[in-house]
Amino acid sequence: MKRTTMLVSALVFGALTTSALAKVPQAQVNRLGNDLTPMGAEKAGDGGDIPAWTGGLQTVPSNVNYKPGDKLADPFKDDPVKYTITSSNAGQYDDVLTPGYKALLSTYKDYKMNVYQTRRSCAYPDKVYEANKRNAAVGELVGGGSGISKGIFGFPFPIPNNGLEMIWNHTLRYRSFKVVRQFAAAPVTRSGDYTMQIVQDEAILAWSDPAVKSAEDLDNISLYYIANTIAPARSAGNVILVYEALNAEKQPRQAWQYSPGTRRVRRAPNIAYDNPGTNSDGLSTSDSFDGYNGAPDRYDWTVLGKHKRVVAANDYEAESTSYDEFIKPLHLNQDKVRYELRRVWEFEANLKAGTRHVYSRRVYHNDEDAWQISTAELYDGRGQLWRVQELHQLQRYNVPLCGSGAEIVYDLQAGRYLALAMQNEEPPVNYFADEIDKNRYTPNAIRQMGVR
Numbered sequence: 311m312k313r314t315t316m317l318v319s320a321l322v323f324g325a326l327t328t329s330a331l332a333k334v335p336q337a338q339v340n341r342l343g344n345d346l347t348p349m350g351a352e353k354a355g356d357g358g359d360i361p362a363w364t365g366g367l368q369t370v371p372s373n374v375n376y377k378p379g380d381k382l383a384d385p386f387k388d389d390p391v392k393y394t395i396t397s398s399n400a401g402q403y404d405d406v407l408t409p410g411y412k413a414l415l416s417t418y419k420d421y422k423m424n425v426y427q428t429r430r431s432c433a434y435p436d437k438v439y440e441a442n443k444r445n446a447a448v449g450e451l452v453g454g455g456s457g458i459s460k461g462i463f464g465f466p467f468p469i470p471n472n473g474l475e476m477i478w479n480h481t482l483r484y485r486s487f488k489v490v491r492q493f494a495a496a497p498v499t500r501s502g503d504y505t506m507q508i509v510q511d512e513a514i515l516a517w518s519d520p521a522v523k524s525a526e527d528l529d530n531i532s533l534y535y536i537a538n539t540i541a542p543a544r545s546a547g548n549v550i551l552v553y554e555a556l557n558a559e560k561q562p563r564q565a566w567q568y569s570p571g572t573r574r575v576r577r578a579p580n581i582a583y584d585n586p587g588t589n590s591d592g593l594s595t596s597d598s599f600d601g602y603n604g605a606p607d608r609y610d611w612t613v614l615g616k617h618k619r620v621v622a623a624n625d626y627e628a629e630s631t632s633y634d635e636f637i638k639p640l641h642l643n644q645d646k647v648r649y650e651l652r653r654v655w656e657f658e659a660n661l662k663a664g665t666r667h668v669y670s671r672r673v674y675h676n677d678e679d680a681w682q683i684s685t686a687e688l689y690d691g692r693g694q695l696w697r698v699q700e701l702h703q704l705q706r707y708n709v710p711l712c713g714s715g716a717e718i719v720y721d722l723q724a725g726r727y728l729a730l731a732m733q734n735e736e737p738p739v740n741y742f743a744d745e746i747d748k749n750r751y752t753p754n755a756i757r758q759m760g761v762r
Contacts, residue, residue: 348439350468351678366433384626410698432679432712457557473611479681497591502639508541558605593728601683609659621684625702680712
């Protein structure tokens, strides 16, 4: 496996040691859809645990009943548990466990990981694959890595040259064009108590606008985002509005916040970087939402390689579990979380000299089939492991796209955790919200929206 990883690294990352602006040779681009999947992953299996990618679930699978508006049924519900990793046998699986999972198994003696058959279900529309091939040939980093140029739609760097391009693949990954959802967030105490936060959010992902031909046509905004807290009563009516920059060196993120207490909309430059995340009770940072978001300019990014790791994947059961059954003291109900052995790209971010952030180092594990963060380790200023992120991945075969479900942040030092972006008891996400318009994304509009 080590030899295979070295070969793949040499082939796919031939320019790792060169400039961030290095182009991908046409011979490498031509590998997409051949020995590489259209996403840039290895199409072949490993001859054992990891199967070959054969197209994923690009349509509704035949073994489930689904109609628009339904919750997604689990196409793999009959899969048995292959093995269970616990604190007592974790040493047997040392080579496939991330440092974060090792820490969770060591810290919480009843923490466990049920590992199932690996199902490479990730799939996207053909137009995403077409865009990937175009982007691989023309996409560039600009602004010292703080922005993207020339590519559009799909994933900007399906054959990346460096760690910066990897994190941009995550932040600009395809999540449809106009999306509306409702999610729950629970900051959980050591005893398992929490006050549930309910948020309605919506986004126009301008990068994924099928009518746009180039990044230069986006007016430097990759995403328009609104989050409206609707519960509990004391928090209801707080609304944030974000214009995400495509090139932060040219124009940083713009954000506004409406507070029902003051009935005013104010600029909110604090909704960025290491400021406390909205509705997180101090358990996460603004730039940790969705795994990672925002400008990558405060860190130096380095590729660590590709490895086989156990990560949360095809987590349909977790999303269909009631909150009372899902949220438990110290950690989730681990009987409801599905893990699989996947190949992941690993890269790290180390804080640049002269900049500040509460995390001195961040290590990410990106699923090769989705370019999406599966899990991460976040280190404090002393270099000690502080928090572990876990994003539950499942194939939204109704779109199709490989998306995330719940986002969990375990604070090992506080013995608490944040369960964010849960949709277990919320309406299904609308990935085709054609009715929302860019004119809605204004400070005046969120003032009207925030009335209790």
